[in-house]
Amino acid sequence: MDTDGLAGLLERFGLSEKEIDTYLAILDHGESKASTIADAADVSKRYVYSISEELEERGFVEVDDHAVPTVVRPVDPETVVERLTHSVEEMEPELQSRYTTTERTGEQFEVIKSRQTVLKRIEELLARAGDEVTLSLPASVLPQVRSTLEETANRDVLVLLLVGTADGDQIDAASVAGTASTVRTWDALVPTMLTVDRQHGLLAPSQILTSSTSDTRAIALSQEQLVPVLTGSFLANYWPTAEEQYVAPPADLPGTYEGFRNAVFQIALHQAADTRLEATVEGTPVGERDLPSTLSGEIVDVRQSLVRPATSTVPIENAFEIDVDGDRYSVGGTGAFLEDFEAESVTIRPLEE
Template sequence: MDDDDLAGLLERFGLSRKEIDTYLAILEHGESKASTIADAADVSKRYVYSISEELEDRGFVEVDDHSVPTLIRPVAPETVVDRLTRSVEEIEPEIRTRYTETERPGEQFEVIKSRQTVRKRIRSLLADAETEVTLSLPAEVLPQIRSTLEETVDRGVLVLLLLGGAESERQDIASLAGTASTVRTWDALVPTMLTVDRRHGLLAPSELLTDSTSETRAISLTQEQLAPVLAGSFLANYWPTAEERYVTAPRELPRTYEGFRNAVFQIALHRAADTRLEATVTGRPIGDRDLPATLTGEIVDVRQSLVRPATSTLPIENAFRLEVDDERYTIGGSGAFLEEFEADSVTIRRLEAE
């Protein structure tokens, strides 16, 4: 830490720049006369006498005015730090009693300069994920967030992970197991893109996480209109091109999903194993269709490209067909408009053979 950094920290404790220069001179010279300190700090001798009394009151120095000439000596660093720490500890409960929490704005944008902060933000967003995650990043970064990814998957969150760069081709299936619901790799570098629960997003050039000298920046956002666009770009432009390397086993049923893509993903896995499924969906009909708020029936088709083989006509299409009393209805997720029913939650069960 240089003098400017230290000065910036001392300013937080109420010291002016001149006071800091004087204090630093006292620290460097040890017990000294006022004239010596004045020369070192480029201030007047009278100012040194005046400011030393204030620094003494704050516990930074001691003034021996019984000696001739007067001597000024710095207080031991551990004593100064202890006093400052106790002051902060005394302030904290008083601040808490006066603090009024206000709701944070619903839309937030932040430019992040540090790759350490980007990694920390990725781990934080993953830890808070509730329904789904899409994530692309350089393969060499995986070990740094692996444990957080595994915890996210263990909570039942859908995690679509795309690893880019030459290192991705050297990843074996065993090393990928448990890191995501499904993992794809691409030998080209891909931008770091993260979306969480259709609300939070992060976008950064790949070199920000791989090159310590990079001066690129990341953008973090909380925006319900933009985060799905970022997820759509991931699913349409990168996910179809990458090679599927790992797919988790289907989860035990019955199970209820608030995240629609997560439900579609599990339906695709179970149908690939020739499991007959029944679903109960709650939500609302689209348009002026006369349908109840809850539908229950057998799943007879699924349209998706989350896992191979893809069955959708568009990479971002996720839907399934439900047969209810000999009628078939197409079920979509949040914002659906081509389907006949928009689902808020989906409960999937095995349909026993008759």
């Protein structure tokens, strides 16, 4: 370690630049007079007397003011390190007692260099999912995250899973049943891409997971403005092209969904089974439309591309219409601007005849 590196470490223990220069001069010269230390550190004798007392209080040096002139001698470095270590260890219990864990907010970006860390982040993000997940990954990686995917889907989270089978892996409905709400495959090397609840995302070249010698990097991010862009790319560029292999059965009704795509997905499944549905939607009218904050009525149309057959005009469109006393209103999710109503919560139930 060079002098700059040592100085940097000493700075972490609260020593200023001039204090560090003085202390290093004392170490270099051993027991010395103030004048010798002052010349070596390029400071005044008065400063040496002053700072030596402070260094003595911290346990770095000893000051013999009975001698004439006063001499300063360094404490054995091993003793200094032991004292510093003991002080740090004494702090830990009090620091822990005052420590409050809070989830970090705001923009977060992390560059990930290793395969294991990418897999760890995928597992962590899946475990925290509350509403929806989109995930594409190579088929060879699926066994390593399968159990976490199953746990996520069992929490009634909408999980859209796209598996790349470029290496000739065989995927069918039986082999992926239960891993997601719906699974599609694509005979191509798809990028590893994960989004969770419109807030958290991860993007990585598939090589980082499939090759032990890859020098590629992954990026994990938490930013509400960027994560929906990843979701839109997944739904528009990859999902429509892939082959549908598995779709979970419709969930039991009634059901309440704060994730709008999850609600649309369930509506599509139940309508495919010829179940007539009604919905209660809580949210906000779009624009200046004069509507209440809650709408209830029969679901008369759904537009989506989450499950086949697709009924939307564009892949990222998710919306439905309800009939409220003869008037039809279109309902969209977060950020809706073409629809009449922006939903925050959707409750679906069978229509009572």
